[in-house]
Amino acid sequence: MAVYLFYLIVFPGLLFSAVTGAFLSWFDRKITARVQFRKGPPLLQPFYDFFKLLLVKETILPKKGSPMMFLLAPVLAVAGAALASVFILLPLFNISSGFKGDLIVIFYLLTIPSFSYIIGSLASGNPLAAVGGSREMKLIMSYESTFLLFLAGIIVKASGNFNLYSVISIQQNTTPFIGSVSGILLFIVGIFCIQAKLGLVPFDMAEAETEITEGTFIEYSGPPYAMIKLAKYIMLFILPSFLAALLLNGFTLKGINILWAVLKIAGVVLLLTLIRNTNPRLKIKQAVSFFMIWMNLLAVIAIVLAYLGY
């Protein structure tokens, strides 16, 4: 029992993934600054932001709307992200959870933060937040089917294994899945799904700060907003490591291989940041057709190729 609590709260769960995710968030902001020829924030900037919101600022509750759901939503988001981080990171750190079919559970847990953002935005009673919430809902509807097809492609490549631990061990015994045509196609699909899940720029129409002034999060201030930041930090760490586990061979934590593990995560985050910095925001309609038509097509082609053994 104690060891499970330790998994959830300290190591790979809440604390570890939040701290790593905060550093990755700094990395993301620093790369953004360098792309724009700026200097960028100091290393501990995400921590300053988080503690400022948590300790200093006042919480304002909406007058109209449901304060209870409004305050509960960020907590749910953090809980969902922390649970997902345990399921993703335990196999990556070579601890078998002995749980078959955890890919399906991870798929469901990864949607919890987005759903709780919707709940929180609709509970705030703000019209702009409602616009953001409805956009987030449409976005979820479009990218989740693609993400499911992406996972189906991985499962076909792993010859029917639903277990993240065995997906990683299959890759480590043979070759990483990305070293094939279908693997590369799946990697492209996965990167765009992660981009949409993180709400980064081509797909940030739910929180477009220039257009609907932060949309879903418009009414959040102080500690609840700090919780949302925390959930975002965790997601920024676990989604790239999920991709690394599914396609890039996972981690081997021995000697020089630790450096490789860090480089894999940093590389995926770098790719996400570069996509974010070189693209304008899409309209929600464009995003839906992008996922529903093109990404689904790519994923289906990848599944067929994987089935044929390419």
Add this chain to the structure above:
Amino acid sequence: MSFKNFCFKKSLWVFHFGGASCNNCDIEILDCLTPRYDLERFGILLVGSIRHADVLLVNGSINMRDRDRLLEIYEQAPKPILVVAIGACGCTGGIFAEGNTFAGPVDKIIPVNAYIPGCPPKPEAIIAGIVKLVKSV
């Protein structure tokens, strides 16, 4: 210096309220965020919602209509909030000080923590003002 205060100083998020401005101050404020001056080095970000803001930046002359908006924005902000008046119009009223619709400089409506005069103030002057503001926290 307590930990809370230190974190607050290190991450000031700015909400920009433009009154009846001639846009020169707006351009200079934007200039502070561009590569040459880059205020993100000090953790300063421009945010879209007043609920996330730590600093309320007011520029332009405040006329009768703006006054209600400014008061409303100030009351919606989560405390502690710092107010900075930028430009001659924000600080004193400038050339609009005796106009018919002028509703007083910013400090007649809400408490102001820092004044950055100039028409428009240079980005260097804005940075100097922000350094003084951070030191006064």
